[in-house]
Amino acid sequence: MSLVLGIDCCTRRTSVGCCDDGVPLGDIALDLGRRQSALLPFLVEQLLRNVEATLSDVDLIAVTIGPGAFTGVRVGVAYASALAEGLGVRVVPVSTLKALAMAFPVPEFLVVPYLRARKGQYYLAAYRFAAVPPDPAVSPGAPNVPALSAASVLEPAVLAEEEILRFLAGHSCRKMLVGAGMEHLAASLGPEVSLLPATALPGSTVALLGEFSGEKPLAPQEIRPDYLRGADIG
Known part of the structure; x- marks a missing residue:
């Protein structure tokens, strides 16, 4: 077993x-x-028991490094780094927003993953997906490698609601907002924008991105959080 933990x-x-x-x-x-x-x-530990594996089977760890909840980012990065150090494996850093988009890829839409930040702001990015032509060198029955590629239209950023509305209005295509907390804007988004509620990111999607994103696996001590903004004080 060659296991990637997300x-x-x-x-x-x-x-x-x-x-x-x-x-x-x-x-x-x-x-x-x-x-x-x-x-x-x-x-x-429960996950590994469910798939009849142990920590010694883990060959690679993929972890979301942000953006997201400030404490959550620190907890995930710290635990993944410590676990990788103990197991002697490497870690692939994964953007939370890219992973959220990859969990719901819709080729004909501009996929816009977002997370609520604070003070009326959101962490937001945008991606276009395209089908990847089959590789003739891959034999039938080969592993189910993700068959979509994601092109970044907007790199992860911190935006206020009015900035998000301007960004969406500037793209004349169908758009899919993936996240939670923007439902109150539904009337302002227009008919070409769909809302897909999402409060959880599958860990297996993070694992798949770690395996196939092309990102270079890093030593545990090289992993850094990507908060995009500082913590709120007071």
Whole structure:
């Protein structure tokens, strides 16, 4: 077994998942609240039991590094780095927003993943998906490698609601907003914009991105959070 472990602590639910050579094996997502740092190791252990694996089977760890909940970003990165150090494996940093988009790829839409920040702002990015032509060198029955590529239209940014509306209005195509917390803007978005509620990011999607995104695996001590903005004080 060649196992990739995916970890997300940046969204509303703490998610872990795994894949083996392009095939998702399992997922667990729970709202752990303030118990996230204490219960995350047990969540990983339960996931591995579910897929009849152990920590010694993990060959690579993928973790979302942000943006997202400030504490969650720190918890996920710290745990993934410590676990990788203990196992002697490397870590692939994954953008939370790109992973959220990859969980809901719709080729004919501009996919716009977002997370609520603070003070009326949102973490937001935008991607276009295109089908990847089959590789003639890959034999039938090969692993289920993701068959879509994502082109970035907007790199992860912190935007206020009026800035988001201007961005969406500037793209004359169908758009899919993926996230939670923008439902009150539905009347202002226009008929070409669809809302797809999403409060959790499958850990197996993070694992698949870690395996196939092309990002270079890093040593555990090289992983850095990507907060996009500072913590709110006061």
